[in-house]
Amino acid sequence: MTPIGLTKRQAVTLGLITERLNATGISPSYDELAAHLGLRSKSGVCRVIDQLVERGHLVRLDRRARGLGLPSSEAAIVAQMLERAAASAAEDGFSVRLSRPVAMLLLRRCEQTGRLPGDVIATAVARHLGGGNA
Incomplete structure (x- = not known):
């Protein structure tokens, strides 16, 4: 069937x-x-x-x-999130390549905060460059 x-x-x-x-x-x-x-x-x-x-x-x-x-597989979810992050970064004029472990951390952070990957990355970079203030 x-x-x-x-x-x-x-x-x-x-x-x-x-x-x-x-x-x-x-x-x-x-x-x-x-x-x-x-x-x-x-x-x-x-x-x-x-x-x-x-x-x-x-x-x-x-x-x-x-x-x-498969749409529900972890790899598919990570790939979709990475594509969105790359598209968001490209719109802002920069490119990001993430290893699988870092991508998994990004996925968890996005799920915890309900934020888009590009926003999470931008916040992390701002905190790193600003010495933790962002």
Whole structure:
């Protein structure tokens, strides 16, 4: 039985990706998905993935090989927050790259304070540069 609103191919693709992510933490490659679905090209897989992302069943994780994640996964949440922080920083004219441990600290701080990543980063930098007064 397919989930409501998904075609059989979308449901099979989502099931395979979910199974692999839960087992290994890495999504299958487009070649593996194409072989499993009986498709001859990766473009068909790309269409199915795009539809699943559009419907909110998957999220794309930028700058990662096999960059697919489940919307509720910690990695997906961190990736989305980092994207927002980078976009916010780019608007202000600077760029920030965070390691995974620092990104996790940022995620926890944002959850605790209810603030956006860019605001938390700006406050931390201001406190550091101002000697703790900010």
